[in-house]
Amino acid sequence: MFRKILHGTLPVLAGLCAAGAATDASADAAFDKIKDRGELAVCSKVDYKPFGFRDTDGTPIGLEHDLIDDVRLRLEEKLGxxxxxxxxxxxxxxxxxxLEGGKCDLLIATMTDKPERRRTIDIIEPNYYSSGVNILALKTVNINEWGxxxxxxxxxxxxxxxxxxxxxxxxxELLTFAxxxxxxxxxxxxxxxxxxxDDSLAAMRLAQERWNKDYELKVDTIMDASWGAAIQQGNPDFKALMEETITDWHKSGKIMELEDKWDVKRTPFATSMHEKYKDS
Amino acid sequence: MNVFQEFFYWLYDAYGLNFIVFYDSWEFNRYLVGLTNTLYLCVICVVLSVVVGIAGAWLQTSRFAPLRWVVYCYIQFFRNTPPLAQMYFFYFGLGSVMPRITNDMGLQEPMFGNFEWAIIALTLFAGAFNVEIFRSGIEAVPKTTVEAASALGYSRWKAYVHIIFPLALRICMPGLTNNLVNLLKTTSIAYAIGVAEVLYVANQIWAVEFNVPEMMNLVLVTYLVIVSSFVWMMSRITKRMRIPGYNW
Structure with missing residues (x-):
């Protein structure tokens, strides 16, 4: 009798164990790491006003840092x-x-979404912002078109x-700096x-007197491309959370709110994404 | 595509090793420009820094004290500050307050561009060490030899040119080689002020292609080849200069 019960239950137990192991395996490494350390390491900008820059006391603030804080709140709720x-x-x-090397768990750093970038990291759909390239130069300089x-x-x-x-x-000839x-x-x-x-960065600069006195944007913005948040590959749960988060940002109009908060001219991208997602 | 390029394209295709400079001729030319600039920086800075070293060491033997103090201050400043900080200081600090000239773009640009500042900074940096190296060589020339020269009627200058310096140079060749090797490697920091040398170009390439490990390897091999050829050349010179029976 006992043996019979044992025979009957063993496979079930084994099945349960296997199921348990399976859930463990699918649990995502990024979540574990964040939960263990109670810390979300975010690759972010501190030299890109108003998206990411330093407050007078050195704390990083800006539009993207507000978004990062929203991710933090959602993670706290999710991971408890x-x-x-x-x-x-x-x-x-x-x-x-x-990001690839694991120095950070999440990247929100004015990064343009490009197919070749997706080969090494997971860029979250949908994109959260957009900008293009323009030329900032002295008003006296003769540039009227890209040519x-x-x-x-x-x-x-x-x-x-x-x-x-x-x-x-x-x-x-390009003269580039870090x-x-x-x-x-x-x-x-x-x-x-x-x-x-970046046209969005330039617009912000031109709001300051030291720039708008002598400088201006010279041409039409081209290569408009959208910005993507990114995480390391192979973290399905974190990815799902981020997808939901960014969709929510567009749905609730959070991006537009933050544009107003940080004095950025509203971008057509943020407005159209809000239109697209608001009823979903 | 030639066979060479096809091989590297195949390597990328089959193993994901993206040595783009070897199969894309646009990137290849870009890397070649970087290599040329690095070599150009190396040659000019090596020559100028040796000149600075010899001149400085000569001035240090001067009987006019303020001249010695100037050389002393120069050495202390350049030996005790990091070369990268010097580079930034020259280009953005000193560079911005230089007299402005109208450049060919019609803009008011301060005198000296990034390339010139890189040469100045690197020359002065390595020159400071060279002064000390040459001085050590000069001091190692036996006093008796110097006295013998003056007994034969050599003037101070003639004795320096014909007796003291030739001997001192042979004594300080190992130290000089060391310092110049260091200088060759330090040229890479010119990328901080936008000089399109090897590291700068590699950075531009990997920022687009995301082939950091491959480019980093290529950069290291490039420097390895440059520096080891230089060391080989210096050892040839040292051998050629050897005076039979006169060894230290």
């Missing part, structure tokens, strides 16, 4: 532990390597996605004819 954000300052040239920069020397940021395309198209401040200094020093820059 207190979580604090550990911001890892990155620049365009090192952010993907940092006018043919064979000229231009400043840019190291790792910016437009560098190679524009270099190939217009045969420009930080945003250096590119600005080089432009102001007259080291280059103009600065290839």
């Amino acid at each position: 532990v207190a979580i604090k954000v550990n911001p890892i300052p990155v620049i365009a040239a090192n952010r993907i390597q940092f 006018d920069i043919q064979d000229q020397k231009m400043c840019s940021s190291q790792g910016a996605f437009w560098n190679k395309d524009l270099q190939q198209k217009y045969n420009i 930080g945003i401040a250096e590119t600005e200094q080089a432009l102001m020093d007259g080291r280059c004819l103009g600065l290839l820059t």
Whole structure:
């Protein structure tokens, strides 16, 4: 009798164990790491006002840091532990390597969504923001269309996605630097004819007097591309949470709210995404 | 595509090893420009820093004290600050307040571009060490030899040119080689001020292609080849300069 029961229950037990093991295996490494440490390491910008910059006391703030805080709240709810954000300052040239190498769990750092980037990291659908490239230069400089920069020397940021395309198209000589401040200094020093820059960042600069007195955007924004948040590959649960989060941002109009909060001109992208998701 | 390029394309296709500079001629030319700039920086800075070293060591033997103090201050400043900080200081600090000239873009640009500043910074940096190296060589020349020269009627300058310096140079060759090797490697920090040398170009390529490990390897091999050829050349020179029977 006993043996019979044992025989009957063993496979069930084994099945349960297997099921348990299966859930464990599918649980996602990023979630475990965040939960264990009570910390969300985020690759983010601190030199990209107003998206990510430092407050007077050194704390990183900005539109993207507000978004990161929203992710933190959602993670706390999901994982049931207190979580604090550990911001890892990155620049365009090192952010993907940092995420790949596990230095951070999440990347929200003004990164453009590109197919070749998706080969090494998971970029979350939908994208959360969008911007394109424009030329910031002295008002006296004669640039009226993109063709006018043919064979000229231009400043840019190291790792910016437009560098190679524009270099190939217009045969420009590029003077690039690791930080945003250096590119600005080089432009102001007259080291280059103009600065290839993100239009959203340029708009913010031009709101300040030291810029709008002598500088302006010269051409129509091109290569409009959307920004993606990213996580390491192979974390299905975290990915699902992020997808839901960003969809929510568009649905609730949070992005537009933050644009207003940080004095950024409302982008057509944020408005159209809100239209698209608000009734879903 | 030639056979060479096809091989590297196949390597990428089959094993995911993306040595793009070897199958994409646009990137290849870009890397070649970087290599040329690195070599250019190396040659100019090596020559100039040796000149600075010799001149500085000569000035240090001067009987006019303030001249010695100037050389002393120069050495202390450049030996005790990091070369990257010097580079930034020169280009953004000093560079921005230099007299401005109208460049060919019609803009008011401070004198000296990034390439010139890189040469100045690297030359002064390595030059400071070279002064000390040459001085050590000069001091190692036996006093009796110097006295013998003056007994034969050599003037101070002639004795320096014909007796002291040739001997000192042979004594300090190992130290000089060391420092110049260091200089060759330090040229890579010029990328911080946007000089399109090897590391800068590699960075531009991997920022688009995401082939950091491959490019990093290529950069290291490039420097390995440059530096080892230089070391080989220096050892040839050392051998050629050897005076039979005069060894330390």
